[in-house]
Amino acid sequence: MKKQNNGADSQGSEQANRLSSDIEDNIRYAQDTLGTGPDILIRRLHLFQESKAAVLSIAGITDKASVNLLVDSMLSEYREQSGLAREGDPFQALLYRMLAVGGIRSLETLYDLDVAMLEGLSVVLLDGYDRALAVNTGGGERRGVEEPSTQTVVRGPKEGFAESILTNISLLRTKIKSPNLRIEYKIIGQQTRTTVAVAYMKGISEDKVVNEVHRRLDAIETDSILDSGYIEEFIHEKKYSPFPLLQNTERPDAIAAGLLEGQVAIIVDGSPFALLAPVTFFKFFQSSEDYYQSYDIATFLRVIRFVSFFASMLLPSLYIAITTFHQEMLPTPLLISIAAQREGVPFPAIIEAMIMELTFEILREAGVRMPRIIGSAISIVGALVLGQAAVQAGLISAAMVIVVSFTAIASFVIPAVNMGTSARLIRFAMMILAGSFGVFGIMAGLMVLLTHLSGLRSFGVPYLTPISPLVKNNLKDVFVRAPWWAMNKRPALFGKPGTSRQGKQEKKAISSQSGKSGEEEEGQ
Amino acid sequence: MIVRRTTSIVLFLLLSGTMLTGCWSRVELNELAITSATSIDRDGDDWIVSFQVVIPSTISSGIGITGGGGGSPVIVYSTKGKTIREANMHSVYESPRRLYFAHNRVIVISEETARRGLNPVLEVYLRNPDARETVDVLVTAGKSRKILEQMMQIQRIPGDGIREINTIEAENSSALPEVKMYELAMNLASDSASALLPEIYLSGTKETSSLSAFENTTLPSKLRLGRAAVIKKDKMVGWLSRKDALGVAYMRDAINKSLVTVACPDGSGNNSSISIGSSSTNQRPSLIDGNLKVKLEVKAEGTLVQSDCKSLDLYKTDVIQQIEKAAEKEIASCILSGWQSLQKLKADAVGFAGLAHRTYRKEWRNWQKDWDAEFARIQIEPAVSVTLSNVGLSNQSLNVDKLREGKK
Incomplete structure (x- = not known):
């Protein structure tokens, strides 16, 4: 509560103001602060013979049926009388005998009254009392559960997080039906008052990490949290790094898997993207689908992803370096073929590559921002004008177009969009290095990158674990995805070391069972 | 402050490096x-x-290449x-x-x-x-x-x-x-x-x-x-000549694949060809009267790829051996003729000097002084063995007349 005091000064004094015992004062206050628009609903009632009462709510963020039920329950004469008779006090009668809608809490100050209404609660005022009751009639229109738009899978659950935090947590709870799943809430943002939930598995997550997540969330001082992206930037370690230090996902199954490996999830109201911390570099190359399809193809795809990552980061720079510095590295027929294509091109390779890469980035950005209806126009302009016409006009060599296209496609292979983005940024730096120093420059750049990666940490976990430092047990899920029956131990980096996922005999059980049953039959 | 200064110095140096592009070995294709x-x-x-x-x-005449x-x-x-x-x-x-x-x-x-x-x-x-x-x-x-x-x-x-x-x-x-x-x-x-x-x-x-x-x-x-x-x-x-060069290649153990054509054993004047698939040569030096003598053990393996001989029953081992013998003779003659030419030119293209140096180090000190003279005194003895491992898809020479008779 101390935090809110730091906000607007006017609020500070108002906060201390208690509710008036005169109901009209309180209603006037609410109208002053929230306005008298059509969405501010004030229902005046007369209860207990002549005592004035009122129900205040905001239309749109409350559930109409709940508000009606609330009012209805108050207007029951039978309840009124029996309640008053048993409790003696009208306010107590209201609280314990009359209100038919749950989630009731008592309000003391004017500020609380505003906040409660803005959170979607209905406030019940009774004349003569300097207290009020807030009743949970939350609701309003929100997007329902749909298939995630970013991390699609062929096989696996098709549901994705929505904006409502309650929906999201319900999705998570249906995945993990364990009392060990702990969810703790906090409110961040003085103006937006966004609900943020911290979810973790007790007994699997490291307590230190959970505490650290809480500490960092509590340290955030900002007026607004509109998406989990805000939180991500506030709480990750290094302020300057092209690499993502928190994982985000739209998939409840990915969050559940993360929790079961000991990660801590941060779910933010209003954002379908939940965060997972801590995270390592290699986590970004794992897709949910890896675990749903057979391990051999998952392993193959994972290798493809690593190759694509390096291709999307390095391919244009290698092209520049080899064609302008190390022509002897190419086989003769290839060299002559590329030389033939470059014959009429008026730009040096580095400029040519920069033009094409920037063009692609512009096309891509346009494709993302543009209304979907005119999307096809972009593909025509992109493919025809930039692909073919530029080559035919002799401005760009065909090989360059191939390199740029491959780079572009490769950058989409990485399952985590934010990791793909870092490869995109690094690509430009690498191109400048390659244009200046050739392969030497690329190697120097990679060296700097490796040093940087080794120095990164996400909530205390070295970014390159389990490769550096080497954690042998965790290698089962890095470059290869071992079969489920072989991954007995949880990855030791996030959670408590050595906790097992399953009995070791899992695989044996299947084989020995079938063997035994055969023997038994013979015996009989 | 120190950190910031170091970073700015490093950044400055890196950036000034990129300005040097013109001076570097950058050459466009x-x-x-x-x-x-x-x-x-x-x-x-x-x-x-x-x-x-x-x-x-x-x-390369792809699209967009002007004047191609x-x-x-x-x-x-x-x-x-x-x-x-x-x-x-x-x-x-x-x-x-x-x-x-x-x-x-x-x-x-x-x-x-x-x-x-x-x-x-x-x-x-x-x-x-x-x-x-x-x-x-x-x-x-x-x-x-x-x-x-x-x-x-x-x-x-x-x-x-x-x-x-x-x-x-x-x-x-x-x-x-x-x-x-x-x-x-x-x-x-x-x-x-x-x-x-x-x-x-x-x-x-x-x-x-x-x-x-x-x-x-x-x-x-x-x-x-x-x-x-x-x-x-x-x-x-x-x-x-090409034949001599082939002989030298046999001596040097530098044969990958080759072909030997030999006359038919039946004396018909027709020929058969053997494709040599692999061959290895072992140079075995010995001293005879203080001079070097090298025995060249050639082991070759081949396939019969053509035979124009009138009648040839390749089921019989002695027929196979006859062909092998002929091929051995042919290879040996190549080797000898190549050797003679080399001795005439006094050029040790086989590399016998290295062999002599390795095996007879004491004598080498003398030979080294006038290797040409010593080279002229070297004797060689080719010992070729050819194995015919495959005769192809037919055990007979193809003869349309015989085929027609066989049909009847």
């Missing part, structure tokens, strides 16, 4: 004259170096200078692009140049990093520039084509070796100080130096591999 073949001639004391430069736009198509795929020009490198440098007076030797496939050396000494050529190739010592070395009688001017069928870049011919020949016939510059240097620097180089020559009447010749199915002249040039102590001393 369209500033390079990709040389596919080089030739070296002598004119008095001067060197004439010719370059066969690829014109990329005529080779019709023209000659390569252009040849010569420069002259007191040294090879000076001649190279003189190319700047006429070439719009920098000569680029990393993709030079072959170097053709004229007989005159070879006879006057190859040391300067080796020196240039081994000193400079841009000229690769993996280039194939060939010798031609007459002016070597003529070879570069010759167009080639199928392969558009003649330099590349010459190398392919050389490689394919060395793999399949093994008579002429494919010698790279560093191998030549190693051979000449070894105890024997001798090497063989393949000869390339123009067969035919007229030069094919114009594309118009390709409108016909036959070319008036072609590039061809011929004899083997024998180099001794950096100077060429003579030629070996």
Whole structure:
């Protein structure tokens, strides 16, 4: 509560103001602060013979049926009388005998009254009392559960997080039906008052990490949290790094898997993207689908992803370096073929590559921002004008177009969009290095990158674990995805070391069972 | 503060590095004259170096390449200078692009140049990093520039084509070796100080130096591999015929694949051919009266690929043995004739000097003083054994008359 005091000064004094015992004062206050628009609903009632009462709510963020039920329950004469008779006090009668809608809490100050209404609660005022009751009639229109738009899978659950935090947590709870799943809430943002939930598995997550997540969330001082992206930037370690230090996902199954490996999830109201911390570099190359399809193809795809990552980061720079510095590295027929294509091109390779890469980035950005209806126009302009016409006009060599296209496609292979983005940024730096120093420059750049990666940490976990430092047990899920029956131990980096996922005999059980049953039959 | 200053210094240094681009060895592809073949001639004391430069736009005719198509795929020009490198440098007076030797496939050396000494050529190739010592070395009688001017069928870049011919020949016939510059240097620097180089020559009447010749199915002249040039102590001393060269290859254990054609045992005058799939030679030295004697144990394995003999029952082992014997004799005769030619030229292209040095180190000290004399006294004894491992799909010689009878 101390935090809110730091906000607007006017609020500070108002906060201390208690509710008036005169109901009209309180209603006037609410109208002053929230306005008298059509969405501010004030229902005046007369209860207990002549005592004035009122129900205040905001239309749109409350559930109409709940508000009606609330009012209805108050207007029951039978309840009124029996309640008053048993409790003696009208306010107590209201609280314990009359209100038919749950989630009731008592309000003391004017500020609380505003906040409660803005959170979607209905406030019940009774004349003569300097207290009020807030009743949970939350609701309003929100997007329902749909298939995630970013991390699609062929096989696996098709549901994705929505904006409502309650929906999201319900999705998570249906995945993990364990009392060990702990969810703790906090409110961040003085103006937006966004609900943020911290979810973790007790007994699997490291307590230190959970505490650290809480500490960092509590340290955030900002007026607004509109998406989990805000939180991500506030709480990750290094302020300057092209690499993502928190994982985000739209998939409840990915969050559940993360929790079961000991990660801590941060779910933010209003954002379908939940965060997972801590995270390592290699986590970004794992897709949910890896675990749903057979391990051999998952392993193959994972290798493809690593190759694509390096291709999307390095391919244009290698092209520049080899064609302008190390022509002897190419086989003769290839060299002559590329030389033939470059014959009429008026730009040096580095400029040519920069033009094409920037063009692609512009096309891509346009494709993302543009209304979907005119999307096809972009593909025509992109493919025809930039692909073919530029080559035919002799401005760009065909090989360059191939390199740029491959780079572009490769950058989409990485399952985590934010990791793909870092490869995109690094690509430009690498191109400048390659244009200046050739392969030497690329190697120097990679060296700097490796040093940087080794120095990164996400909530205390070295970014390159389990490769550096080497954690042998965790290698089962890095470059290869071992079969489920072989991954007995949880990855030791996030959670408590050595906790097992399953009995070791899992695989044996299947084989020995079938063997035994055969023997038994013979015996009989 | 210190951290910030260091970062800014590092950033400044890095950024100033990128400003240096112009000074570095950056060369765009369209500033390079990709040389596919080089030739070296002598004119008095001067060197004439010719370059066969690829014109990329005529080779690959993809979309968007202006002026592609019709023209000659390569252009040849010569420069002259007191040294090879000076001649190279003189190319700047006429070439719009920098000569680029990393993709030079072959170097053709004229007989005159070879006879006057190859040391300067080796020196240039081994000193400079841009000229690769993996280039194939060939010798031609007459002016070597003529070879570069010759167009080639199928392969558009003649330099590349010459190398392919050389490689394919060395793999399949093994008579002429494919010698790279560093191998030549190693051979000449070894105890024997001798090497063989393949000869390339123009067969035919007229030069094919114009594309118009390709409108016909036959070319008036072609590039061809011929004899083997024998180099001794950096100077060429003579030629070996292809048969002799094959014998030397057997002696050197340098056979990949080869072919032996032998007369039929029935005396019909027809021949059979055996494709040698693998062959290994064991050189077994011994001392006879203080002189070196080398027993050459050749073990070859082959397939019968053609037999025109009248009647040949390949089910019988003695028939197989007869063919094997004939092949052994043929190979031994190759070896002997090659050996005689080498002794005549006093060039130890087999590398017996190294063998002698390794096995008879005490005697070597004497022999070393006059290896030529000792070389002339060496005796060889070829012991060839050929195994016919496969006779193909038929155990008889195909004869249509017999087939018709068999049907009845």
